[in-house]
Amino acid sequence: MFICRGDLEAIERIAYELCEDQARDAVAYFETRFSPHLFASEEKNVTPGLVIQAVSRGLERGQADFNIKARSILCAVLSRDGESGDYSSVRDAMVELDCSRVGHGYRVFQDTTGNTYKMAQDRDLHFEVCPYSSILTGACPLDSKKHAIVK
Numbered sequence: 001m002f003i004c005r006g007d008l009e010a011i012e013r014i015a016y017e018l019c020e021d022q023a024r025d026a027v028a029y030f031e032t033r034f035s036p037h038l039f040a041s042e043e044k045n046v047t048p049g050l051v052i053q054a055v056s057r058g059l060e061r062g063q064a065d066f067n068i069k070a071r072s073i074l075c076a077v078l079s080r081d082g083e084s085g086d087y088s089s090v091r092d093a094m095v096e097l098d099c100s101r102v103g104h105g106y107r108v109f110q111d112t113t114g115n116t117y118k119m120a121q122d123r124d125l126h127f128e129v130c131p132y133s134s135i136l137t138g139a140c141p142l143d144s145k146k147h148a149i150v151k
């Protein structure tokens with residue numbers, strides 16, 4: 001997914017160079033948003049916590065070297081999939097994005113084999129749902145007894 005996934009040195013350098021770029025553009029203060037989970041790597045034994053530390057080191061060095069203030073905003077991995085489209089978007093969120101939470105995800109029940117729902121159960125996937133919104137968008141029927149959350 002990311003060329004620097006699991007590369008703590010590269011992640012730190014990117015954070016440092018972000019400070020440099022912002023200072024060059026006469027920015028005095030900025031906030032950077034990122035999801036540490038997307039830069040972590042089980043293969044390289046790099047946890048989200050280590051990613052946060054690498055970004056923090058880069059920002060700290062950049063602040064000192066370029067006289068700029070920088071802060072981090074951490075983003076949880078949440079994908080809004082399966083409200084529209086088909087169940088494959090929920091599967092892709094689990095496999096491709098390694099999401100632990102999915103917004104809506106109602107279409108997971110369209111997989112008649114049950115494999116996608118089983119995968120969600122096995123991964124302990126959390127579904128964030130809003131019954132009212134799903135009815136307004138047409139993702140689920142008006143009849144509350146037929147709504148996906150009842151399943």
